[in-house]
Amino acid sequence: MNPGTYARLYGPTRPAPRSGHRGLLVVAGVLWALALASLAWIALLVGLAALWGTAQGTDAGTFVLRYVAIVAGGAALLGALVFAPGVRRLSWASRLLLTGVVACPVVTGSALWSWTYIG
Template sequence: MLTGVLWTLTLASLAWLTFLVGIIGVFVAASGEPVGGLLMGWIGCVAGGAAVLTAVAFLPPVRRMATPHRMLLLGALACPVPLVVTIVTWFRMG
């Protein structure tokens, strides 16, 4: 149950941030400015986070864990950063 909540919060916050970056990219492109740096930075951050989670998931002590415990650990590692950034952007924008 807690694993599902953590992963739902993580994926929902990543969806919000991706939507926000997309909207900013549309407005920047509409003003005639290049958007590549913004999008590449976002893709780099998401790919870096995925790489870190993958590296942690393949550590021998973590691989020996039962699958529910492993998913709970990875969810607990993945959740805080995007959730905090989402909350900050939500309140600063609205």
């Protein structure tokens, strides 16, 4: 559409207002960074345990499949939470914060438990 025609019909163009969710995004980013780092630590431990088990001659496939199933189930639960009817009305920043608050303690607690169990 011609900008002049648009201005005559609807008035001057106005840029979209910036959202005030910067603080929510920062907190959600920190929570998700901590959760993903903890998940990477657990994945490293699972990989090393599978490698160790394979070196000893045991079948490590079921061990790794169990881990993959747990991670996929957790991701499915978080996806269901994000698209739940009551949560869909929230902004994306609030949804990221909510899922970060749910996911971070579980994964980080498991990583800390594994850290103290190994050490």
